[in-house]
Amino acid sequence: MPKRDKQAVGQRFLNAFREAGAVEVAPDILLPADTLLDLYGEDIRARAYTSSDPLRGEMMLRPDFTVPVVQMHMAGGAEPARYCYLGEVFRKQDPGDERPANPRDNEYLQAGFELFAHDPQADAEVFALFHRLLAPWGLRAVTGDMGLVMDAVRALPLSEARRDALLHHVWRPKRFGRLLARFSRPAARRNVAQSAAPWAGLRTRAEMERRMARLAADQDAAPLDPAWIARLDRLFAISAAMPKALGELTDLSREWPDLAPAIRRIDDRAGMLADLGVAPETVLFDASHGHRTMEYYDGFTFSFLADGRTGWPPIATGGRYDALTAVLGRGGRAIPAVGGIIRPGLVAELETA
Incomplete structure (x- = not known):
């Protein structure tokens, strides 16, 4: 064209x-x-x-x-x-x-x-602006919330280093899955040999020493209980019209209370969409949406997809990226x-x- x-x-x-x-x-x-x-x-x-x-x-x-x-x-x-x-x-x-x-x-x-x-x-x-502009093409609207996913990861009973590793790869589902599988098994024993050879490499000696200390501490970490993996699987499997998805999320939060604040944010957002003329029942909520497809978004995410167009990327994508402004702002603002x-x-x- x-x-x-x-x-x-x-x-x-x-x-x-x-x-x-x-x-x-x-x-x-x-x-x-x-x-x-x-x-x-x-x-x-x-x-x-x-x-x-x-x-x-x-x-x-x-x-x-x-x-x-x-x-x-x-x-x-x-x-x-x-x-x-x-x-x-x-x-x-x-x-x-x-x-x-x-x-x-x-x-x-x-x-x-x-x-x-x-x-x-x-x-x-x-x-609502994107929904109105794209309405003539009958696209499928899908939303998610990376804040919900991140809250779920932060609630896992893991060491700070292991949680940070999962959060670092939260936008890369294959790596994320491999890390979860590794954390659910007993940690491998590592033998960091002592040597009198000079330090060499692109990282500083202090950085390398901190890395070795983290590896040594990780050897004593207890495996993640499979029940938490099952809860994550249940969370990522939620994909339904927004009102139905909110019901499923509420059911999950009864055994996972840490998710409640994020679920309230999603519920509030559904009400705001309704006020702006977007019927929540016409919008799909997929709990794994941002986890699969987007980087740097840390809150609300959305896509508009053309059904029947195999191999096409989304027609439109977007979301919230508060953390990115802190990284690029002066003094972490x-x-x-x-x-x-x-x-x-x-x-x-x-x-x-």
């Missing part, structure tokens, strides 16, 4: 975001790699296009808009603030075991909306933030079909 047609669809969404009170911004296409590596770790190299500049060092073609928009806002933006944008992002597409028959674009448009505000209705406002993106190219394909 011609890029011109995709741009035209993107401009329609951009105009709608402007009408919703957003200010248009245009972040750089080339971004410093060190910030993205600090956020995502070395995994980002598998997805981003990198280049080396003799003066600016390692650079990456923009893999998303959220990071540069947060940096821009945290450098001096006032609150509340609404931003919108339209432009290309660049991602290497993982073909898996074999090359897909219809590979997705490595360069594609994103039209986005970001809201920075201390407003309890911000989640509902952003979702955090601002509540929520936003989302639409892929105009996929919408253009739907219109053509």
